[in-house]
Amino acid sequence: MDDTEAVGTKHEPPASSAASGERIVIVAFTASMIAALALAVVYWRGGQPQLEGVLLAVSLGGIGVGMVVWAKRFLPAGEITEERGRMASTDEEVASFTQAFEQGEQAIQRRALLLKLLGGAVGALGIAALFPIRSLGPRPGRGLFDTAFRNGVRLMTVDNEPIRPEDLSVGGVVTVWPEGHVGEPDSPTLLVKVEDPELFRPPTVARWTVGGIVAYSKLCTHTGCPVGLYQARERLLLCPCHQSTFDVVEGAKPIFGPATRPLPQLPIGLNQAGELVSTGDYREPVGPGFWNRGR
């Protein structure tokens, strides 16, 4: 039952190192005990994280060092060879299994039918068990392709207030949502004001801007992080996740970083009350690419 053959050399360590080895083990275990007691005292008196850490390290480490030195110095060492045992069963074991298996078969007439029905029952249950997958929720369908922006929908800040061009200052960005959908994850939009509308160049659509104010989707076209950082002097929007950089005056096209598609521009205008509104939805899906985005 045991295939180990302890063939090879076994040697006892020399007696001189035995004494020093024992000393190390004694010191290690004693230090461990003292550290553990000190740890309990420190904890009792209010605790101090660094001291707790050090004492815990000495306590556990002392046990470890003691055990390792004990094993290395005092347990038998040397080269031992063990034959690879058989992994597969012996012929006798297979035969006795076959016999035990077949012994279970009494006189069954319609064996094939019974087996098929067993397979059918288990298979049917397995198929039925797949149906709860539907509970994972509806497929996104066209949900990824549009947002709640429509012609005339007011742009609301995070405090659910409308916003006017005067409220924005040059060099600042404000995040807005469609009215009634504040906080919705697919539609955060950045309003950026530049000092001179003449700065806008294609592919920025000029008729989608209001004065020097342009609106871009806040969702990075790389992996969807909110592009929250604005370098006002260079007029660049920076995504904090992977440092994709978008040029505000050139249609938010990416000039650095892993993003390959520009941030979609939201067409904006003014309503009767002088508040900023969207004049339509984004013309392309926002955010990162997805499988059927091109269709």
Next chain:
Amino acid sequence: MNQPPPRATRPRRVARWVDDRLGTAYLATKALRKVFPDHWSFMIGELSLYSFVILVVTGVYLTFFFDPSQAETTYRGSYEALRGVEMTAAYRSAVELSFDVRAGLVMRQIHHWAALLFLATMVVHMARVFFTGAFRRPREINWMVGVTLLILAVFNGFSGYSLLDDQLSGTGLRIGYSI
């Protein structure tokens, strides 16, 4: 072989009690006689194992104090810089663990380091297994179990630091959500 039977000391009686019920002598002999390579690199898997044990132990301690709740609340604990700040209950419980629970910070730190070591030693261990060819027959199933463990550990680690609701977890979740 006419020696008298060994003295029935307490350890021997306990061992005999266990063996009478579990038949442990056979397994124990196999364990003691197991031939195992002497090189230190074969211990790296044990580093992973004990990292995991430490993760479980410190994790159990932390679960007594962590509040996995998204409810908005105000911090009123002993850390001045955050007092009065609105935060989720999850983050508040983490800050309280650091400042108001005795040895809480040590447990958090140990848990964090153990998690890092866990993944690092798993990768190094996998490299050792690969370069010593220990994944070959008859140990292919072992290798597949190991790869599964690595994947599970990665997801476990990600979900673990996402619980805290701090800057790192929020950013990480945002990225995961976008994938």
